Amino acid sequence: MSDRTGVVFDLGYKPYEGERLGRSGAIRAMVKDGLRRSFGIRRKARKKIYPWSMVGLALLPAIVFVGLAFAIGTLAPDAESPWGGHPQYIGLVGTIIILFVASAAPNLLIPDREDGVLAVYSSRPMTAWDYILGRVGALAGVASAFFLIGNLIMYIGFAALDDDGFASALIGNLDDLAKVLLTMAAYVVGYGAPALLVSTYAKRVGPAAGTYLAIVFLSAPFAEMFRALDVPGSRYGTLISVLQHPEVVRNWVFGESQSDTPLIAVGFEPWVSAVIIAVIGVGTMYLMARRYRREL
Amino acid sequence: MTAALAARNLGHAYGDVVALHGLDLEVPPGRIGLVGANGAGKTTLIKILLGILDPTVGNVEVLGADPAQDLITVRSRIGYMPEGECLPKDQTAADFISYAAELAGVPPRESRQRASDILTLVGLHEERFRYLGDFSTGMKQRAMLAQAIVHDPEMVFLDEPTAGLDPAGREEMLELISRLGEFGINALVSSHVLPDIEQTCDWVVMLDGGQVLRNGPLTGLTETGVVEVEVVDGIELLAAELQRMGVEIEEHGELLTITSSPGDPFLAARDALATTGLALRRLGSRSTTLEDIFLGEGTFDE
Numbered sequence: 001m002s003d004r005t006g007v008v009f010d011l012g013y014k015p016y017e018g019e020r021l022g023r024s025g026a027i028r029a030m031v032k033d034g035l036r037r038s039f040g041i042r043r044k045a046r047k048k049i050y051p052w053s054m055v056g057l058a059l060l061p062a063i064v065f066v067g068l069a070f071a072i073g074t075l076a077p078d079a080e081s082p083w084g085g086h087p088q089y090i091g092l093v094g095t096i097i098i099l100f101v102a103s104a105a106p107n108l109l110i111p112d113r114e115d116g117v118l119a120v121y122s123s124r125p126m127t128a129w130d131y132i133l134g135r136v137g138a139l140a141g142v143a144s145a146f147f148l149i150g151n152l153i154m155y156i157g158f159a160a161l162d163d164d165g166f167a168s169a170l171i172g173n174l175d176d177l178a179k180v181l182l183t184m185a186a187y188v189v190g191y192g193a194p195a196l197l198v199s200t201y202a203k204r205v206g207p208a209a210g211t212y213l214a215i216v217f218l219s220a221p222f223a224e225m226f227r228a229l230d231v232p233g234s235r236y237g238t239l240i241s242v243l244q245h246p247e248v249v250r251n252w253v254f255g256e257s258q259s260d261t262p263l264i265a266v267g268f269e270p271w272v273s274a275v276i277i278a279v280i281g282v283g284t285m286y287l288m289a290r291r292y293r294r295e296l
Numbered sequence: 297m298t299a300a301l302a303a304r305n306l307g308h309a310y311g312d313v314v315a316l317h318g319l320d321l322e323v324p325p326g327r328i329g330l331v332g333a334n335g336a337g338k339t340t341l342i343k344i345l346l347g348i349l350d351p352t353v354g355n356v357e358v359l360g361a362d363p364a365q366d367l368i369t370v371r372s373r374i375g376y377m378p379e380g381e382c383l384p385k386d387q388t389a390a391d392f393i394s395y396a397a398e399l400a401g402v403p404p405r406e407s408r409q410r411a412s413d414i415l416t417l418v419g420l421h422e423e424r425f426r427y428l429g430d431f432s433t434g435m436k437q438r439a440m441l442a443q444a445i446v447h448d449p450e451m452v453f454l455d456e457p458t459a460g461l462d463p464a465g466r467e468e469m470l471e472l473i474s475r476l477g478e479f480g481i482n483a484l485v486s487s488h489v490l491p492d493i494e495q496t497c498d499w500v501v502m503l504d505g506g507q508v509l510r511n512g513p514l515t516g517l518t519e520t521g522v523v524e525v526e527v528v529d530g531i532e533l534l535a536a537e538l539q540r541m542g543v544e545i546e547e548h549g550e551l552l553t554i555t556s557s558p559g560d561p562f563l564a565a566r567d568a569l570a571t572t573g574l575a576l577r578r579l580g581s582r583s584t585t586l587e588d589i590f591l592g593e594g595t596f597d598e
Binding site for chain 1: 367368369371375380384391396399410413417427444445447479480
């Protein structure tokens with residue numbers, strides 16, 4: 001029997017001669033890192049509490065809506081559901097998306113600056129645009145997932161309860177899915193872009209989240225104030241309502257009533273909100289590029 | 297052989313403040329020390345080499361490529377350990393080092409393996425699943441070095457790699473830097489601590505006020521060309537003999553220095569010792585330190 005109890009090997013340094021995935025690999029890595037960071041995956045337990053609470057809150061209404069549709073269908077087959085479908089669910093989940101991106105966007109951007117991690121990105125085969133694409137892609141991914149999963153539960157759940165059969169209901173309601181996707185784009189850009197913009201310039205996560213929430217939620221009362229003002233040109237002030245632009249697009253896409261929305265009440269067409277959302281999105285990307293070109 | 301780094305008439309200004317002015321450099325592969333006082337332009341030069349800043353005038357080349365023209369090519373061949381921290385507090389060392397490799401295009405599976413290997417190499421194997429926010433200063437410096445080399449770059453820029461380290465940690469970091477050559481990695485080491493450069497580098501670039509003060513191999517820079525002779529007794533006899541041979545000397549008590557000689561100063565000293573029959577205590581070349589050169593106290597010749 002050998003008297004050796006252990007051997008230490010100095011493996012030294014091994015050069016890497018394998019495949020390199022280039023810029024696309026770097027952007028994919030950033031998106032994956034962003035998804036993990038947003039949901040607190042591979043982080044301490046306290047980092048998971050808020051995002052997963054939001055996930056629970058986002059899915060709960062969809063499950064309740066499908067459950068109610070099942071109960072009403074069983075107990076009173078001829079009755080109309082008082083809760084409605086996708087537009088009503090989107091109205092609820094929209095608020096949860098705002099609360100989620102208020103935390104996710106600052107956590108995606110600010111620690112990279114605060115902890116000096118941008119220096120690592122500046123020594124990797126990527127540009128400032130690649131960094132922005134990676135971070136924007138991650139936020140768009142998580143916000144879209146929030147939006148889609150609940151709507152898919154409803155789409156599949158309602159189809160399963162349909163008297164015409166599951167498959168025919170799925171096909172027959174495809175237009176609902178298309179409307180959901182269109183609305184999703186408006187919500188993700190309309191609520192995600194301002195959160196990214198605030199986080200691009202803010203120095204701390206908490207104040208960034210607070211500032212974003214204040215901008216979004218106070219924009220609606222300010223819009224109401226402009227609506228009430230009887231001054232020439234005050235109607236344009238209603239356009240500041242960051243909160244309501246995605247809702248206007250939702251109502252427009254689903255053909256819902258717009259009567260109590262200040263923008264519509266003062267005579268703007270719904271497409272104006274779609275254009276403003278697009279401008280906010282493009283403007284945010286431009287300002288992010290300006291900010292990060294100095295450091296990357 | 298392609299120069300590891302080159303600069304031609306390089307200049308950079310932040311508004312009215314000139315950070316670099318008319319820099320001309322050609323530096324061979326190896327371990328290169330970049331020294332200079334605060335505001336000498338070291339960080340500006342590194343940022344230009346990384347492609348973060350564009351030169352106001354002139355151009356640079358890193359491993360034969362200009363970062364202002366070919367950013368991705370340059371960045372795919374380099375690593376960077378910045379002076380300040382660059383580690384996210386809420387990630388484990390293994391996760392972040394693996395992510396740093398993925399950012400350089402290394403596929404995820406290979407990245408995890410390399411992260412594990414490199415963390416072992418820098419002495420953080422046991423701590424690899426700890427959060428970086430819980431690391432000590434020494435452990436952070438090692439993790440920063442790990443992220444700089446995990447993707448196997450051809451050249452790494454190390455900005456003040458021993459900052460904040462205790463003496464033991466400093467020695468370990470210098471040992472790692474000295475080994476980079478074995479790994480086939482060229483290094484540009486920027487430091488205020490001149491003995492660190494003397495210990496780890498074979499070439500030195502000195503910056504002062506945005507201009508190159510010295511640029512050359514370290515051995516050449518620290519050689520003074522002065523020979524020192526010390527004998528057991530009778531230094532005056534030796535001095536007289538050397539002067540008779542036409543050698544210029546200076547006497548410092550029991551020590552005699554040969555500052556200029558018609559031939560090889562060592563041969564002159566040998567012949568004078570043989571003629572006088574004096575017992576030799578010490579004969580050698582006087583070398584100076586980077587600090588002496590930098591402070592202008594050395595006897596360095598251009």
